[in-house]
Amino acid sequence: MPLREKALIARIRRAAAKGASNRAAFGIGDDCALLRVPPAQDLLVTTDFSLEGIHFRRDWHPPESVGHRCLARGLSDIAAMGGKPRAALLSLAVPAKLPQSWVDRFFRGLLRLGDRFGVSLLGGDTSQSKAGVLADIVVLGTVPLGKAFLxxxxxxxxxxxxxxxxxxxxxxxxxxxxxxxxxxxxxxxxxxxxxxxxxxxxxxxxxxxxxxxxxxxxxxxxxxxxxxxxxxxxxxxxxxxxxxxxxxxxxxxxxxxxxxxxxxxxxxxxxxxxxxxxxxxxxxxxxxxxxxxxxxxxxxxxxxxxxxxxxxxxxxxxx
Amino acid sequence: MPLREKALIARIRRAAAKGASNRAAFGIGDDCALLRVPPAQDLLVTTDFSLEGIHFRRDWHPPESVGHRCLARGLSDIAAMGGKPRAALLSLAVPAKLPQSWVDRFFRGLLRLGDRFGVSLLGGDTSQSKAGVLADIVVLGTVPLGKAFLxxxxxxxxxxxxxxxxxxxxxxxxxxxxxxxxxxxxxxxxxxxxxxxxxxxxxxxxxxxxxxxxxxxxxxxxxxxxxxxxxxxxxxxxxxxxxxxxxxxxxxxxxxxxxxxxxxxxxxxxxxxxxxxxxxxxxxxxxxxxxxxxxxxxxxxxxxxxxxxxxxxxxxxxx
The missing domain is CATH 3.90.650.10 (PurM-like C-terminal domain)
Structure with a gap:
């Protein structure tokens, strides 16, 4: 694993530790995140890209806004089904030359929004990118059995x-x-x-x-x-x-x-x-x-x- | 939504319909995928990038191989925790000029592997890409409560x-x-x-x-x-x-x-x-x-x- 990715994973870990505590969920440090779905609840899952040049531009959007919008897309999908958001995973690929401060501010925007809704970051994937910042957010939520809005x-x-x-x-x-x-x-x-x-x-x-x-x-x-x-x-x-x-x-x-x-x-x-x-x-x-x-x-x-x-x-x- | 994305979503729908049937899961056509986690089971979630130029090259890897490897990464993470894979979501961004046959063959490789493990594709996200094929697979699995390998x-x-x-x-x-x-x-x-x-x-x-x-x-x-x-x-x-x-x-x-x-x-x-x-x-x-x-x-x-x-x-x- 390149140092850059190690640093990213360390950042996600710290970010997650700071995030809303969620005792029914853990996972960073293992191959999967683990979530305990409460009884009599259906699980909701949504995944949404935030790709540089398609969904945002670094010269237009402050990093906090990019992080906020990235998570907001997933939270809004959970809302659309009438659900309660529980946790998120983030796949994040960044160019080798991206300043660390950009990543820090991106996470600040994402986690601030997550905190407000009790959503912690359980893990994800990191990679280098040859084509700008590429993010894919996964949001997990729950809704009482059979009660999701369709x-x-x-x-x-x-x-x-x-x-x-x-x-x-x-x-x-x-x-x-x-x-x-x-x-x-x-x-x-x-x-x-x-x-x-x-x-x-x-x-x-x-x-x-x-x-x-x-x-x-x-x-x-x-x-x-x-x-x-x-x-x-x-x-x-x-x-x-x-x-x-x-x-x-x-x-x-x-x-x-x-x-x-x-x-x-x-x-x-x-x-x-x-x-x-x-x-x-x-x-x-x-x-x-x-x-x-x-x-x-x-x-x-x-x-x-x-x-x-x-x-x-x-x-x-x-x- | 551009026509290209419509076609992609239609392709994912058809692919999902062909995939292993899973009566406890649905979702394509709604804002989230919905999964019913059996009682006394923990949920496992993993997300993995497959980025062109980083994880594969189109001149080296047949599209079926790219699709297979994309899903295999996630299935392997579920295996590492001792889990049973249940369903997958796919975020897929493709360049405007990518031949439709490439996408079809990519799905063939992915779904063939999914079928073998009873994993259906529940949904995901699609986008244009300015930088080659970008995929992020989400695999959901279950493991008896508290029994995941760490x-x-x-x-x-x-x-x-x-x-x-x-x-x-x-x-x-x-x-x-x-x-x-x-x-x-x-x-x-x-x-x-x-x-x-x-x-x-x-x-x-x-x-x-x-x-x-x-x-x-x-x-x-x-x-x-x-x-x-x-x-x-x-x-x-x-x-x-x-x-x-x-x-x-x-x-x-x-x-x-x-x-x-x-x-x-x-x-x-x-x-x-x-x-x-x-x-x-x-x-x-x-x-x-x-x-x-x-x-x-x-x-x-x-x-x-x-x-x-x-x-x-x-x-x-x-x-």
């Missing part, structure tokens, strides 16, 4: 809801592409997205959602995923979509970002008409934006007119 | 054993570096290593091992890991180390490869003196190669002389 549960007549506000993450990315130098603190939706674990837990405990997904690919695409898996369609009212705001002046973003921009990590869920969904859950705004239809099409109502809503797909940094 | 259990007086033969994988790599064009079928230890799941299961059921590790970094390095975690030393007799053989003529490899070469994916385990360890387990040769010592050093006995055995570390394709 994408396939939406039924005609169900109301469609989203948490928080949409589009700020991709509007920020747009500014970065235009060459603007941004203060991360004024653009937190992009640099430090907040996984909606508490909202998801509330929805599960109160049996409020029939289907759920996290908004990682954008509203138009993720709603299409729900409709496809559920064999239904949807009609969304454009005036009701909660648009995010960015910058120090909190400027409201354009509708296009809210409809098609990815990486918001808010939740989109469906709820039977008979359920009363609070307008605020765990401090987060919840907005009704439309209804599930029998006709298998996505439609957008705007100024009394109805348009086809086309899933635009989210291509990260590919332009 | 690296920390070796005690002075324990005998040291290895499965199979060592060094053929790295001796093959050496030939590849020298420019030789090799027929994969004659160099299976390198191109199609065999994870020792059945041997590990037998050792666990019969309570034969005090500590175990898989030989991914090489004997000298992996034995050092055991000693470090257990706070002990080891003495190995060089004459007893089972050396692999390669090529059509089955030429025996040099001792150096057996001592320091990585990626054999055989098991190294320790067993208390009082235990009777069979010379063959599940059809695989098992060889006693030395003894655990109180003195915290690694020593190699050779021709009546004793040398210090230095962990050489395994640097994959870095030369």
């Amino acid at each position: 994408r396939s549960g939406a039924r005609p007549g169900d109301r469609i809801y989203v948490t928080g506000e949409l589009g700020a993450a991709s509007a920020t990315l747009n500014l970065l592409f235009s060459g603007r130098d941004l203060r991360a603190a004024d653009y937190r939706a992009h640099f430090y997205p907040e996984p909606r674990i508490a909202v998801a837990g509330f929805l599960r405990e109160k049996h409020l959602a029939s289907a759920m997904i996290d908004l990682s690919d954008g509203l138009s695409t993720d709603l299409a995923h729900i409709c496809e898996e559920s064999g239904v369609g949807a009609q969304v009212r454009s005036e009701t979509i909660p648009k995010g705001s960015i910058g120090k002046s909190r400027q409201e973003i354009d509708l296009g970002f809210a409809l098609d921009g990815g990486e918001d990590y808010e939740l989109l869920f469906c709820s039977p008409r008979s359920k009363r969904v609070p307008r605020r859950i765990a401090g987060v705004k919840v907005t009704e934006i439309g209804v599930i239809t029998r006709e298998q099409r996505l439609r957008l109502q705007r100024n009394e007119k109805t348009f086809t809503l086309k899933p635009q797909g989210w291509e990260h940094f590919k332009r | 690296r920390s259990g070796a005690r002075p007086g324990d005998r040291i054993y290895v499965t199979g033969e060592l060094g053929a994988a790295s001796a093959t790599l050496n030939l590849l570096f020298s420019g030789r064009d090799l027929r994969a079928a004659d160099y299976r230890a390198h191109f199609y290593p065999e994870p020792r799941i059945a041997v590990a299961g037998f050792l666990r059921e019969k309570h034969l091992a005090s500590a175990m590790i898989d030989l991914s970094d090489g004997l000298s390095t992996d034995l050092a890991h055991i000693c470090e975690e257990s706070g002990v030393g080891a003495q190995v007799r060089s004459e007893t180390i089972p050396k692999g053989s390669i090529g059509k003529s089955r030429q025996e490899i040099d001792l150096g490869f057996a001592l320091d070469g990585g990626e054999d994916y055989e098991l190294l385990f320790c067993s208390p003196r009082s235990k009777r360890v069979p010379r063959r387990i599940a059809g695989v040769k098992v060889t006693e190669i030395g003894v655990i010592t109180r003195e915290q050093r690694l020593r190699l006995q050779r021709n009546e002389k004793t040398f210090t055995l230095k962990p050489q570390g395994w640097e994959h394709f870095k030369r």
Whole structure:
């Protein structure tokens, strides 16, 4: 093992030791991480790349933001299934010349977020990279047996809801592409997205959602995923979509970002008409934006007119 | 989502549908994979990179071999803990111009190995790559509660054993570096290593091992890991180390490869003196190669002389 990798593993060990303590889980120093799943719980597992040049750029994103976003992607997937995150593993490959301080700050961002949700780092893999920083996060979570939210549960007549506000993450990315130098603190939706674990837990405990997904690919695409898996369609009212705001002046973003921009990590869920969904859950705004239809099409109502809503797909940094 | 990624996800879905059926696990199409861990079992999780240019080369390794080795790394980690593999997730990033046939053949190699061990592919992540094929495999396994083999259990007086033969994988790599064009079928230890799941299961059921590790970094390095975690030393007799053989003529490899070469994916385990360890387990040769010592050093006995055995570390394709 090259010295560089030894140093990385030592760093992961120290990081893990500092992380949230988790007596039902250990593993760094052995070939596998070991986790004790509580009785009557299903295990949730998700894995997500964070690749330099595809998901982040070192000249745009502070290392803390890269670490935060890396883990947030996985936590948000656990939230989407109504789960409680338990532990994480990290595969990390770095170029030989990467400053150690970059790695330290990356871990600081990742572990700070992990601590807040009681998620410790159980291990992973390290390697050299010939092509920038390559990370793959694995997040493990649990959910009561048979109670996970799936994408396939939406039924005609169900109301469609989203948490928080949409589009700020991709509007920020747009500014970065235009060459603007941004203060991360004024653009937190992009640099430090907040996984909606508490909202998801509330929805599960109160049996409020029939289907759920996290908004990682954008509203138009993720709603299409729900409709496809559920064999239904949807009609969304454009005036009701909660648009995010960015910058120090909190400027409201354009509708296009809210409809098609990815990486918001808010939740989109469906709820039977008979359920009363609070307008605020765990401090987060919840907005009704439309209804599930029998006709298998996505439609957008705007100024009394109805348009086809086309899933635009989210291509990260590919332009 | 770019078309390329859609095609990849569709490929993973089809691959998963073809894979070993696993009624306690599903997930492709949702944000997380879901796995039901049987009662009274601990969960094992491992994650391993397979990066082009670091762990494999497209001009050296047939795609089936890359897929096989990718999953074999994870399965071998599960074996090292005495576990039974249950499911896998794959993060896969590919360059825009990679032929679809390469991806298909990669999956063929991966799934063929998975089928043999009842491991289905539950999901994962896909991305574009600007830097060759990047894969990260996650393997999930289970082991009876509290019965996982750890690296920390070796005690002075324990005998040291290895499965199979060592060094053929790295001796093959050496030939590849020298420019030789090799027929994969004659160099299976390198191109199609065999994870020792059945041997590990037998050792666990019969309570034969005090500590175990898989030989991914090489004997000298992996034995050092055991000693470090257990706070002990080891003495190995060089004459007893089972050396692999390669090529059509089955030429025996040099001792150096057996001592320091990585990626054999055989098991190294320790067993208390009082235990009777069979010379063959599940059809695989098992060889006693030395003894655990109180003195915290690694020593190699050779021709009546004793040398210090230095962990050489395994640097994959870095030369």
